[in-house]
Amino acid sequence: MIARREVLALALACAALPSRAQQADPLAERFGGPFTLAAHDGRRVSDTDFRGQFMLVYFGYTRCPDVCPDDLLTLGAALKKLGKDADKIQPLFITVDPERDTAKLLGDYVESFHPRLLGLTGSEAEIATAVRAYKVHRVKYTPANDPKSYGVDHSSLTYLMGPDGKFRTLIPHGTSAERMADLLRGYVGRN
């Protein structure tokens, strides 16, 4: 399920290493934007609620067979490695499958990866807004072995957004927890 754009993302991530992040970054306006969604704990939350903190944003869905659990395990492990610096980061899991991912399902799912991971769902229109803002690839498909069901092919990138709400970097699928922790420390440790 690794889309071609993952290769592009890898190139983008390399272009946005911390050493260059303090310069005017042409990518800074490309990813991210306003959203208002339903958190798994019942709150309505907007991107602006997290100003002053970093947001670590991942898009996926609870029925994802392999990619999401891998990436969320890495995210959880990286945050643990960060120690106290992790307190400056709010991890968010935004569903690409709002039709099936209820707040209850999301809550049960996210808690197995990190205690502060917040699951977000919403109406199709609300999710579509967030998906567009983050340039997420999202396509429904019919599994060959279960034609009455559907899956959602989606890009598997983790976005780091700064305390100002602006894009900092992308972390591609396949990044180790150690590498991810190092990368995050490069941004978060300075704040």
Ligand code: NI
């Ligand atoms: Ni997935």
